[in-house]
Amino acid sequence: MADNNNPFSNLEAKFKSVENKPKTEKAPADFKKHYKTFIAIFLAFIVIVIAFANVYVVKEGDYKIIRQFGEVVDVKYKPGVYMKIPFVQSVTTIPKYQMNYKLSEKEINTKDKRRIIIDNYAVWRVVDPKQMIKSAGSLVGASSRMEEFIYSVVRSELGQLEYNDIINDENSSRGSLNDKITAEVNNHLLKDKYGIEVVDVRIKRIDLPEENEQSVYNEMISERQKIAQKFLSTGDADKRRIEAETDRKVKEMLATAKKEAAIIEAEGEAEAAKIYNLSFSKDPEFYSLYRTLESYKRTIGPDTMIIIPSASPYARILSGYLK
Incomplete structure (x- = not known):
């Protein structure tokens, strides 16, 4: 209750009423201000996220x-x-870089009507991506078209070769088959504007259908045996030729050696006779004695029996009487 005698009582009452009044009048304005800030930050975040x-x-x-x-x-x-x-x-x-592509195994027929299974792989790249998308739609579509071209070219090229020419690496008729296939496939791709390029096509493996393997193996064994027999025959012929040539050279060498030996021997005998004649001419009596002794060596042996007169010079020499 207010005191009527106190002049400040009304003023105090007014202050108390102001202090006790709830402070809710500024809340709507603060909320709107924070709400706008939040919306601005949220929109900026969305813009940044979309931009990134x-x-x-x-x-x-x-x-x-x-x-x-x-x-x-x-x-x-x-x-x-x-x-x-x-x-x-x-x-x-x-x-942009080169890619490897493994082709599906395909069965083809050779010129001599043999069936074989070809396993290929290709190295390729995209050279015109816009044209590739326009023509093939995607990398998968482009690789599928490339595989079709490769199979078609491989079938055409190998169909012109005999089976033995394909599997025999020593046979030159196969030639640079991989290079020919690569060039032909690129011609098709360029003509149809696929925007891709084949860098290389390689035949990784050539197999046979299971039902043909045994007959082909037998044929390969027979072929190898023929080749081995050819080598053996050639080796025997070379052996006989070398032996004949060696025998001929040996005979020529022996004949030459014998001829030279006969010449040397004849020259030696002539020189010896010359020395003998020169020596014996200096002492004829000694030469006569030497000739007599040489005749004894040729005449008398271990079981030789000689009957001669005791007065003969021959008997006298044998008996030790030289005069």
Whole structure:
């Protein structure tokens, strides 16, 4: 209760009423201010997220295909950072580098009507990504078309060769088959504008159908036996030729040696006779005695019986009487 005699009682009552009044009048204004700030931050975050989501990087070994509503509108070749239009454009990556592709095994017929199974692989790359997308739609489509061309060319080329020419590496009729196949496939791809290039096509393996393996193995064994027999025959002929040539040379060498030996022997005998004559002419009596002794050596043996007169010079010499 207010005191009527106190002049400040009304003033105090007014202050108390102001202090006790709830402070809720500024709340709506503060809430609106914070709400607008939150919306601005949220929108900025959304913009940043969208911007980062539509930034793409072109690497050294990639092509970037930019599509808009399904149509190719641009191709990025140079490395760098780019941005696409959000929700309108999409980006597809295609490699620049060479790729390996293993072809499915195919059965073909050779010129001599033999069935063989060919296992190939190819090395290829994209040279015009825009043309490749336009013609094939994707890497899978391009590789499928490439495989069809390779199979067609391989079947055509091997169909012109005999079976033995294909499996026999020593036979030159096979030639540079891989290079011919590669060139022919590239001609087809370039003609149809697929935007891809085959770097190399290789025949990795040539197999036979199971039902033909045994007969082919027997034929290969027979062929190898013929080759071995040919080598053996050639070796025997070479052996006989070398032996005959050696015998001829030996006979010639022996004849030459005998001839030279006879000449040397004749010259030696002539020289010996000359020395004998010169020596014996100096003492005829000694020469007569030497000749007599030589005749004894040729005449008398271990079982020789000689009957001669005791007065003969021959008997006298044998008896030790030289005069």
